[in-house]
Amino acid sequence: MQRIIDISMTIHEGMQVYKNKDEKRPKIYNTVNHQTGKVHESRIDIDVHCGTHVDAPLHMLAGGETIETIGLEQLVGPARVLDLTHVNDAITKEDLLPHGIQRGERILLKTKSSLTDEFLMDFVYLREDGAQYLIERGVTLVGTDALGIERAQPEYTTHRPLLRNNIVIVEGLRLGHVEPGSYWLVIAPLKLTGIDAAPARAFLIG
């Protein structure tokens, strides 16, 4: 039996949210408990981009495809974790070149966001030229431990080309405890339909 490594963010009311915006915080509330009834039941009210999640094209493209169009075949299979913790601002083509990325790979970017549970306003993102390089190489999925794969690029020039090329974007992974290398990946988003994203459980086997 190989080891299962959880790479999901725990969802709780005090967790990091994008730019620390209050309206993006999850709400978790009890509806009945062992004092008020015979069982304990709760509800969650969360942004679908909360914690570890998968973006659908609709998130960044008007008229784009919605979350149910991303099949489990794209989200489950071999993957590689790249160490990019030395990068300070943005991941460029130059940063990716030494990793010998191959057609069909699923690539997870381990950045300095994995070193903290706080939201980093200057989180390391995948720059436009890095995204173009991943498209050229023909990757099928790119994941990051930051809550966004992009920051401060007008016209979303990382998200949009990736999504137009049907490359799955996974954000909010936890990779601080993961050694770079090859694994078998499971990204398991809630089975939502017709919307722009879904929160997910994610783990590696290896």
Place this chain on the structure above:
Amino acid sequence: MQRIIDISMTIHEGMQVYKNKDEKRPKIYNTVNHQTGKVHESRIDIDVHCGTHVDAPLHMLAGGETIETIGLEQLVGPARVLDLTHVNDAITKEDLLPHGIQRGERILLKTKSSLTDEFLMDFVYLREDGAQYLIERGVTLVGTDALGIERAQPEYTTHRPLLRNNIVIVEGLRLGHVEPGSYWLVIAPLKLTGIDAAPARAFLIG
């Protein structure tokens, strides 16, 4: 590459909920879209027992353990789907005996709930003696395609003994399209903490 078989219920506002109670329905709402802003974002407000989900002991036991205590090691691995679609009311020890259940198995019960997307008020449940038999056999997980593993038993004499014995309960699976037999199972609940359940994506490989 083996086939991935999704066994999750799609989460949408018109989906089946327990006893068709309105207060249990999911709410899915848009917060910004390509007409009102530059991106499309949504929130979901759902009962943690909505659709396919994992119960934690706290759900049925005062002071019981919460959802984060159920590890991925319990939720991922070999499993067997049993055909119980011929059962009309409740699954008994007699119904389970012919299946030769072994210590450590994960068992998924395919019932008549898999034949419809509607909530069945008379859904087939696991009767107390069936649950006791699974405990004796030493199974580690029991899943059902009904929204509940139990119906109309005072003192929850199926849920409580299973949970006291650390047997994971998964409810709301979709098994109508699954041939009985052996598979590799993934149950991937959202990484919630401190509460009574978590909605999950679930699939088989085989």
